[in-house]
Every structure is written in structure tokens, then in C-alpha cells.
Amino acid sequence: MNAPLAPANGGCRTAPVLKERGQREVFCGLTGIIWLHRKMQDAFFLVVGSRTCAHLLQSAAGVMIFAEPRFGTAILEETDLAGMADAQVEIDRVVEQLLARRPDIRQLFLVGSCPSEVIKIDLHKAAERLSAKHAPHVRILNYSGSGIETTFTEGEDAALACMVPVLPETDARQLLVVGALPDVVEDQMLGLLKAMGIETVTCLPAQRIDGETGVGPNTVFALAQPFLGETHAALERRGARHLPAPMPFGDEGTTAWLHAIATEFGVSEEVFAAVTDAPRARARKAIAQASEHLRGKSIFFFPDSQLEIPLARFLTRECGMTAIEVGSPYIHDAIHGPDLDLLPAGPQISEGQDVEKQLDRARAARADLTVCGLGLANPLEAEGLATKWAIELVFTPVHFYEQAGDLAGLFSRPLRRKSLLKLEAAE
């Protein structure tokens, strides 16, 4: 393959990182439930939280996750802090009720949240106790989606990380692809790997618990999402080996990601080219069309989803944009390093957030496009900046060749809209 080359001016892997630990403006980890519950068809996410948590899931996300958000509020309203023993009884009662009513549930996640009353409840203990009772039909796990502990994509990381220790042990030589992908995108990826002769591939999360296989010392894993730091560590603790690669966004990222796997499994360059040449050509053509409005434009990323670094790599190298600042909530060298290697030197790389200071930098930069959370987008739009909501990037299929044009299109739409509005105003 024509491997993506490090940029002539050097990459960003060793660039100084501006580390900020101030106030941050991002959704909490409960948000991950929105895409995880679609992906894991026999799972149920029981949020132990407050009315705010219920509103986040029902209103902001526009979905009804749990018909009984009262469960969380019932604990808070009916149990005082001294009565935490009652909280465990209450959890047992609600879980029993739920499982009796919904025998299709095979995996139940008890998801913690922010209120101090909830933080004090030992959900791990509850999950262990309930698992002992309901195994093997139902597996009960717990993680935290609290906004104090997690940014919005970290909810998926926490959910997957809590599954890793209970996956069965296996010695099978296999590839595990980690990160929830829309089914259609997952099928495309599996199709490409199969065409190369790589068939022992499993995914975490699987659509159903019965579709899961184990993990062990002969498992190699590739991350399909860049926000899976805890899951990465949990898999290494189980003896699995990570295949570092740029994230599969755009032609270059997808090709490099697939190539890392192909090399590991001994696929020849001829077979690799035969499988990838046609979809690569389609991706390049689609990107060229969709990036017409992006070329020569500047972009500023607020830290939000941890997708920022691979997206900046895609937009600068394949769409002709210039990155001014690339902020990420966290930077893991093992995960983000391959993308940083390819990101042309120049942008300020920042980790974490001090939102007021960063707003000042964004206002001074006045980039053609600013990528940020929903809470910042409206005020910045009012100041005349074109914005892109980071959250859309996790709800839209953007991985691999066939989605590469759509990915560029997501960024060009706000710029097109802005230029149309300007034209109308001028008429």
C-alpha cells in the first residue's frame, strides 16, 4: 500500500501539549447509553440517578431509555443518607421487577451518576449480589456515567472496560475489534477483513451476549474509537495485545488501520491492494467532492469526544484544512500517537479544558469552523463563528471508506450554510 507518510514539517506526536485542568463544558458519560443500547440488543442500562439524568437521556437525546427513571429519584427522595442499606434493598426490588417483566434482558448495567447520594451507593456490590442470583441467564455489571468522572464518550469506555474482566478466557488466535460501530459499518469492516482472509474476528461490544467470544494471550485488538483508554488497559491486563494504528477515518486512516491488521495476519500486499483499491478510489472521489468547501479553511477543536486528533488528521491531510488548535479531553500516546505522527506540525495541541481561556483563544483565532459541544455552539454562532456540534460525530456513521465522503460533508455543511446566509444577507 502507499503508506501515509509523516508530514514534511514533522508530526505532532512530540509537540508541546497545553495541559489545562479548569472548568469543562461537555456532556457526561450517560450519553454513551444512547448509542450503546442500540448496539447491544439484549442489554439494559439502569441509570441510578436523579431527574436531571432522566431528562438528559429523554430530552437531550430524544430517546426513552428507561420507563422508570423514578427508580433513581425514588432512592434520592425516599432514602436519607443514613439509610443507604435501604438503597441496596431498593435496587434489588427494582431489578427483580425489571427482570421479571423483561425476560429478554441478558445483560444489565447499573449505571452510576453524580448526585452525592448515588455516589455513596456501592453499585459494584449490588451488581455482584444480583449477578450471583441471576447468572447465568443475566449478567449484571456496573460502571459510572457520572459527569464528575466521565466526559461523554468515556461512558462507552467505562461500559466496555467493565465487561472485559468477565469475558471468558481463550487461547484462540483472533482479532478483537473494540468500539461500538453502527451495524452497517461493522458489516463493511468485517467484509473487508474477510476478503483478505481474516475470519477470526469478534467485536466488543457484540450485538448479543451469545455472540461474544473470549479474550486471552493470542488475542490482538484494534480500537475503532479513540476514546477507549480504560478498555485498552483492561484488555492488556487480560493478556491481549494492541495493534496501534491511526483511526479508520478517511482514506488514509482506514487504509493504515486495515494495513496494521493485514500485516499482523500475514496478508500479502497484492491481496491487500486487491481488496482495498476499489473502495479507496471511491473514498478519495467522495472526499474530493465533499471537501470542496473545506480546502484552505481553518478549524479549531474544543475538547469533547476524543475524536478530535484523528479528525484533525483527516481534515488537514485529506480535506486541505489548517488546524489552529486541536483540543482533546485526554491524550493517550498508545492510542492517539499514530494519528499525532501524521498530523502536520503547527496547531496548538491541548489536553483537558479551562473553558473561559479556551473561548478567548477561539475568539482570537476566529477559525472558519469551530468544533465544540452544544453548550458553546450557540453563543459562538451568535458571535459570527461557524460551528460544528461534536456530538453529531458520534451519532453519524463516519468510519471506513464508504463513509469518508459523509465525514467530510459533516464539516462542509456548516460552512456552506454560512456562505449561503452571507449571500442572502448581501442580496
Ligand code: SF4
Ligand atoms: S450523571 Fe451527573 S452530569 Fe450526567 S445527567 Fe446525571 S446529574 Fe447530570
